Amino acid sequence: MNLLDGLGDTILISVSSVVLGTILGVFVGLAMTYGQRWLRFIVRLYIDFLRGTPVFVLILACFYILSVVGVDLTAFQAGVLALTLFCSSHVGEIVRGALSAIAVGQTEAAKSIGLTFMQTFVYVLLPQALRQILPTWVNTATEIVKASTLLSIIGVVELLLATQQVIARTYLSLEFYLFAGFVYFLLNFVIEQAGRAVERRISIP
């Protein structure tokens, strides 16, 4: 049941990275949109650095460099950290784009009926931004599922490494690689369909 465990790990890695990365990413996007100049500058560096670095390198960095400076993470934790950072930079950029695409008149109208900044954000801006974000965000989620295969290089037995282990025993490489490929396709297919269904549900008439 090695493969099932691997699949379980792949799902666990993907879900936790996407959830944590999205939460972090929303703050990154908020900072980019409403932050002071210095904060925007720092966050811009953060985004550019993470987006300009291959995920592969991020994973190695989180695993090896952190342990050098005394932070000891398991391979699993280091991998999730790397994917979370990667995800947050993408989500941050998407959130910033969506928020700045909302007409300034929306904020002014909200203010004019006496809403505070927080209320304006929660009831007026966020619901509009989320609708805008959803398609791109689903795309990011599928990217993360695919990127989770890279955790195999630091020894996390996710679906890909589990498959390779089975192949090492059985020598049925074609069959099992095809099978693994099909499972990844299925995962992302489900994510995309779910995303489309949600999109249809919440679309504004």
Next chain:
Amino acid sequence: MSPILTISGLHKSFGELEVLKGINLTMQQGDVVSLIGSSGSGKTTLLRCVNLLEDFEKGSIELAGQKIGYREDGAGQRRRLPEREVARQRSMTGMAFQQFNLFPHMTAIRNVMLGLIKTKNMPKDEAREVAQKWLERVGMAARSDHYPGQLSGGQQQRVAIARAIAMNPQIMLFDEVTSALDPELVAEVLAVVRDLAVEGMTMLLVTHEMRFARDVSTKVVFMHQGRIHEEGTPDEIFGAPKTERLQGFLANSEI
């Protein structure tokens, strides 16, 4: 009777550019004041200052006897009031915008209810009743469950006016509410504004509809280059303009 709105010595600059150069204006309860003038004369900026959508550097605005936006600390320093206080004061004025600015993800009635629930802390049922009443007043009761995208510009603007006025403001501000509308939709919106004026709502409006301004206003203010250039009753302003500038402006506007 103490005035509802007192603007004194109001100055406002965008960087180097001074757009308001000392505005003084007083309004009593029930006054309908129209601001006219060419674009860039500061009309809209003045309106936005009253709603605290713009900061201003000098002067003061008093709303129902209360200075808004700023206070002076012990050392005589002018400080902006905290966000929450500004939000509360803002809800004492209602604003209708040129671009309507309805919230596209909410139905007409939800648009009207939002401020009632969140700012006025009204229970949902009561908010729904109040919202429905106002939608009825602007002739939109039948469309209360429509989204803004399903409404015409004129209908959207009527909902937007209902949203502002449902907050029961001391004064309504109208910022060129018909400028973004197709000509055949202008009348339905002006009819709503006229109704409110007739019923004694205190209103300050920026408009390019000269005939309308003449009809509904108790006072007309002609602005030019950040100053009040001439003011008076509609008959004085449109019938016997004194300054050359106003004569020139009126000659170029359709009456």
